[in-house]
Amino acid sequence: MPTIENIEVFSFTLPFKGLFRTSKGTVGSAATGRPIVLTKLTASDGTVGWGEGSPSHTWSPETRESVVSVLEDHFIPAVLGKPLADFDSLHEAMNGAIAPLWGLSMPIARAAIDVAAHDALARHYGVSLADLFGQRRADRVRLSWTVTGSTPEEVADSLREAEERSYRSCNVKVGGSMEWDLQLCALVNSAFPDGFLWADANGGFPPHEARQRMHALVDAGVALLEQPVAPDRPDVSAQIAAESPIPIALDESISGPVPLLTMIKQNALTAYTFKVTRTGGFWPNRICASMADAAGLMLVCSGLTECSVAFAASIHLAAAWGVAHPCALNGPQFLTDDIAAKALPREGDAVLLTDDPGLGIEVDEDKVRHLAAQEE
Numbered sequence: 001m002p003t004i005e006n007i008e009v010f011s012f013t014l015p016f017k018g019l020f021r022t023s024k025g026t027v028g029s030a031a032t033g034r035p036i037v038l039t040k041l042t043a044s045d046g047t048v049g050w051g052e053g054s055p056s057h058t059w060s061p062e063t064r065e066s067v068v069s070v071l072e073d074h075f076i077p078a079v080l081g082k083p084l085a086d087f088d089s090l091h092e093a094m095n096g097a098i099a100p101l102w103g104l105s106m107p108i109a110r111a112a113i114d115v116a117a118h119d120a121l122a123r124h125y126g127v128s129l130a131d132l133f134g135q136r137r138a139d140r141v142r143l144s145w146t147v148t149g150s151t152p153e154e155v156a157d158s159l160r161e162a163e164e165r166s167y168r169s170c171n172v173k174v175g176g177s178m179e180w181d182l183q184l185c186a187l188v189n190s191a192f193p194d195g196f197l198w199a200d201a202n203g204g205f206p207p208h209e210a211r212q213r214m215h216a217l218v219d220a221g222v223a224l225l226e227q228p229v230a231p232d233r234p235d236v237s238a239q240i241a242a243e244s245p246i247p248i249a250l251d252e253s254i255s256g257p258v259p260l261l262t263m264i265k266q267n268a269l270t271a272y273t274f275k276v277t278r279t280g281g282f283w284p285n286r287i288c289a290s291m292a293d294a295a296g297l298m299l300v301c302s303g304l305t306e307c308s309v310a311f312a313a314s315i316h317l318a319a320a321w322g323v324a325h326p327c328a329l330n331g332p333q334f335l336t337d338d339i340a341a342k343a344l345p346r347e348g349d350a351v352l353l354t355d356d357p358g359l360g361i362e363v364d365e366d367k368v369r370h371l372a373a374q375e376e
Contacts, residue, residue, distance in 0.1 A: 002043035002084045002124060007076045007113065010038045011068050012371035014307060015336045018148055023175025023204025024058045028305055034335060035064040036307055038368060039071065041116035043084050049120025050363050052310035053112030053277055059202070059252065059304065060278070062108045070109040074098050079113060084121050087283040090114065103255030107280040108304075114281025115313045119358040128355045129316045133286070137322025140350045141301075141315050144171045144198060144326035146333060147188055155184060159191040166348035169195035169326040171302075175204020178213055185220035196325050198300070200226040203252055207236045214240050214248075224271060224300065224325070227251045237268040247271035247298045256280060257287045264295050271298035274323070276313045277306070289321050302328035308340035312359040315344060315351050339368050 013033040020027040028034045039051040053071070055062040078097035082090055091110070098105040122132040130136035145162035147170050149155035162170060170188045174181040181199075188197055199222045205213050210228050217225060224247050229236045231253040241248040249271035254260045256279055263269050272292035279285040292299060301318040303310060311331045318327050326349065331338075342362040345352045354360045 002045040002047060004041060004079055004082050004084060004117065005044045006042040007071070007080070007116065008040045009068055009071050009076075010040070010368050010372040011064055012036055012368070012375050014338070017334050017336050020146070020148055020305065020334055022058065022173045022200070022202040024202050027056055027058060028334060034305060037064060037067045037071075037112060038309060038339070038363075039112040039116045040365070041113070041120050043120050043124065045124065047120045047124045049116040049118065049123060049358060050309050051112040051114065051116030051119065051281070052306055052313070053108045053110070054304060054306045054310065055108045056304050060108065062106060066106070067109045067112070070098065070106045071112060075106075075109060075113055084117060084124065087114070087117065090117060091280070091283055100256075103259045104280040104284060107255050108277045111277040111281040111310075114283055115276065115309070118282045122358040126357055128357060128360060130320065130353065130355075133320050135320045136353065138319045139353050140347070141318045141323065141353070142169070142326040142350045143167065143332075144169045144196070144328045146170070146328060146330040147172045147184065152183065152187060155187050159188065163191065168192060168349055169197070171198040171200060171328045173202065174199045174217065175201040178216060181213070182216060182220050185217065185222060189221045196224070197222050198224045198226065198325070198328060200251070200328070201228045203227050203230040205229050207233055210236055210240055211243070214244055218244070218246055222246060224249060224298070226273060227253065234263055234266050234268040237263075238266050241267060241270050244270070249273045249298070249300060251275060251278065251302065254279065254288065256284050257291065260288045260291055264291065264297075269297065271300055274299065274301040274314065274317050274321070275303060276310055276317055277304055282313065282317070285317060286320075289317070293321060299323050300325055300327070303331065305334050306331050307335060308338050308343050308361050309359065309363065312344055312361045315353070316359065319353050339364050339371070
């Protein structure tokens, strides 16, 4: 079995369309672009795999600078020489390099190595990730449109674009004023009355208002509410989940199998959100997904507005567990450039799975190196 011989890190910025905000602040804009961190893993037999660990510092404590330094100074030295197929040993080595506090240490940085190792191993065998996992419950994954805008006119423009691009379901960011949240949901339901409406508060509801806001959103037609309160308030999440007629998902609260198990025991959630980078890549995410599936939770999938590498990884995870509802993977919506020489095929609002090796995409390495060199 080949070992990990080398890992390179590339950091650059991709152009961003429009303005994307959550209750915690701006995620991306045309002025700032989208910071991207990629890894290229080369195995001892010459096989190459790609990974991504692009952070969003208003969403989690990791930044582009921290991801790059953790990879170069800690994680990469710890995993060089490890067997490519020993994912358990790979993560133990990263835990040894930087000790976990709650869940997994530096999950976004470690996802860049984990995904690259999975991609390389699948390519070593000449198989798709579905064959490597031994699991694919769906051959196509539908996407959800992330509605933007701070006025009814801007929201209407966003919804028209969604319709023009054949989307049929939407997700909205809530957690500002309740009046605007309800108006936003009404506009979306008017445009897509048969769609699946997913509201994500990103922990923005004050605990004393969370139950009231949840009930108001249910009345407004929301089908799923994600992370209503801050990650450190599982007690309030449990109260909401106990009386909510719709699934309550947690995202920022889950950074690995141990936090998920704790939240399940506390009845703090009734839905689990896949996010390949939040949970440190494929290996821990597959453990979490199996736990959530066994616990009878609804399974949904979202991302961090990433480029084709993490986007493809998320699609493979969603397909492996047959996620039925549209996924909030909005990289194709907001990024106006990409690094894929070949991406996963699209059909309307659906992404199609192929049997191509690994992630099923091809990275334009020359472009990646050029973009990274421009920012040195």
